Amino acid sequence: MNTDPQPNAAVEPDAAAIAARAPARSVWGELRDAIRGTGADYTKIPLRKAVFLLAVPMVLELVLESTFAVVDIYFVGKLGSSAVATVGLTESYLFLLYSIAMGLAMAVTAVVARRVGEHKREEAAITAVQAIYLALLTSLPFAVSGIVFAQDLLRLMGADAWTLEHGYRYMQWMLGGNAVIMLLFVINAIYRGAGDAAIAMRVLWVANGLNIVLDPILIFGFGPIPAMGIEGAAIATNIGRGAGVLMQLWILFRGGKHIRVAASQLAWHGAILWNIVRTSLGGIGQMIVAMTSWIFLMRILASIGSEAVAGATIAIRIMMFTLMPAWGMSNAAATLVGQNLGAKEPGRAEASVWRIGWYNMVFTVAISVVFFLLHDRLIAIFTDDPTVIDIGGSWLRILSYSYFVYGWWMVAVQAFNGAGDTVTPTKINVVFFWLIQIPLSYVLAITAGWQHSGVFWGVFVSETSVGLFTLWLFSRGKWKTAQV
Secondary structure (H helix, E strand, O other): OOOOHHHHHHHHHHHHHHHHHHHHHHHHHHHHHHHHOOOOOOOOOOHHHHHHHHHHHHHHHHHHHHHHHHHHHHHHHOOOHHHHHHHHHHHHHHHHHHHHHHHHHHHHHHHHHHHHHOOOHHHHHHHHHHHHHHHHHHHHHHHHHHHHHHHHHHHHOOOOHHHHHHHHHHHHHHHHOHHHHHHHHHHHHHHHHHOOHHHHHHHHHHHHHHHHHHHHHHHHOEOOEOOOOHHHHHHHHHHHHHHHHHHHHHHHHHOOOOOOOOHHHOOOOHHHHHHHHHHHHHHHHHHHHHHHHHHHHHHHHHHHOHHHHHHHHHHHHHHHHHHHHHHHHHHHHHHHHHHHHHOOOHHHHHHHHHHHHHHHHHHHHHHHHHHHHHHHHHHHOOOOOHHHHHHHHHHHHHHHOOHHHHHHHHHHHHHHHHHOOOHHHHHHHHHHHHHHHHHHHHHHHHHOOOOHHHHHHHHHHHHHHHHHHHHHHHHOOHHHHOOO
């Protein structure tokens, strides 16, 4: 301790002035670092700063992703309720693909984060290469099925005549070009696990920015470009995401601040690839359970009518838009958990989850108020069909009653996944989605005659319950012992 009064007295005015100016300068400086990317060690810097540096680019990344989802359905909505229903039914199958992509992404984030936390960066780069190989192999059967059997798949979901005649081309493009979806998910997971969240953000900015520009041009036509209708929406998505993948690969080999792949690391490493597969099985399982549950729900809604499917599709897009910032925060939790467990700092890993959970809750409570007050007006932005507005608005209103639980659920699930314990959330999902959500929704909608409201209340009960249970299980702390 400095006990000399004179030096302190001499510098006190300047120190006070600096202290007064430091917070504003520090916040803007950290914001700049977060957007540009930083080489900081997230296991050593102050936890608040680590959360900020990781969460800001992840939130911005997913905000634009959700913005595209809303813009896309806005333009498609101009083509009518059958076109919107086509998107909803196609996404029912895409959700299976997303479940695999997200499951792989969970594993890749966990393994890469653990290797980076252990300061084994070369092994992290080799893991990245094996993840890319795995993504390409996984995409092949979906591409073939989508191109060859598009009409049959839509017919299986109860599509109407317009969708079977015109909408199947949308499915052909979306499933046929699914490799870009797989790679976009998996390579951005590599960046997030390594701590290069700013790169993942910039990639999705480019991909989705291009999507937004091309969407109206290809759907409605512009100059010499003919109007392609709903098929144009799918083409725009493939072009935008394809550009994003090319950008990802270029940066990955050029080198980010935390990870770089060299030509010598392109060899096949069966043991590392199998470790990714083994770790991803739980993640894929938990996502498949959740996504197939959604397919069953859409099938129930399709039996009620295309307006029910359209209303639910618009509502889920709005929900995705509002949840993306919370998902971004939760992804930051996964990276911090993985890296801090690798650095043998389990207490710091847990503290990061609780901190982010409170941030998420404050955000989702605010969204709940908006949903409760403006549910019909939000749906009316995308359609003028009064039936669709009523159905979609009713779901947003029901969601508003417990939306804050979603924020806690997301961060708790990502804590398990970031630790590499993807099996526990899978078991939870089987119980709450397959054994509770699907039967309850069917009974309320069909048996009890509640129609679309029965599905929405079934979702409310099951997803509120799964959120509270997952948070309780996280608090017990067994996830800290997971090995990857």
